[in-house]
Amino acid sequence: MIGSGVKRGTAELAVLSVLRDGPLHGYELARRIEQQTDGALRFTLAALYPMLYRMEQQRWIRGSWETSASGRRRRCYRVTPAGKKKLSPLRREWAELFRALHRLTKVAHG
């Protein structure tokens, strides 16, 4: 699995990307991130919940309490229009970082 030093800062992009495919609650969100990256990227729930609160305060996502068929209380998050607007430049920024690191590591040694 990717270490915490390297993956630092990716949670925001991961959450927005996964939620864009449909609303989810925190616990399931963590599983999707892990599944969709074949276990490479993984976040503890203790990291995800505070992240979700921050993103909700910034109006990028919106949470609502729901009760599942089994009677389980959980908070369901969906991306807001502001969140969708945020996603594009965020992806571009990550792509730019990728290009920058690629150039740095390739200079003078193939």
Add this chain to the structure above:
Amino acid sequence: MIGSGVKRGTAELAVLSVLRDGPLHGYELARRIEQQTDGALRFTLAALYPMLYRMEQQRWIRGSWETSASGRRRRCYRVTPAGKKKLSPLRREWAELFRALHRLTKVAHG
């Protein structure tokens, strides 16, 4: 320029990669990172110096005081064998992160 939230954690890879092309002192190192990424990746010296101390403690780089032709005192860093060994898995980890993020952002929307 890439924001601090996104680039977080890249300094270690950047320093090792640039120093691999030859020994440098901190001030020049900062310029190389900026130049080689066309200004996309940029670190303040206040961020770089503590990073260089940490990397020296971990024996990935080694610093030595030198005096330039102009009589200027400066600390010249070079990568140690341990640092070169560190670089390969670090690059692999970053490559894996980008694959993971690519998969996440592409699922269900091209």
Add this chain to the structure above:
DNA sequence: TTCTATATATAAGAATCCTATATGTAAGGG
């Protein structure tokens, strides 16, 4: 002598991750 570029250094604070801990419900096996 004053301004700019070079060069290193530290302090205080913000952001984002970690482990550990807490609480509680639902479902299934013994």
Add this chain to the structure above:
DNA sequence: CCCTTACATATAGGATTCTTATATATAGAA
């Protein structure tokens, strides 16, 4: 009925790595 596992959210305390601001000092040009 009780015990364990899976589900689900929450917070505390700590580590790391950035930020801005500040300090010191030399070299060269104007």
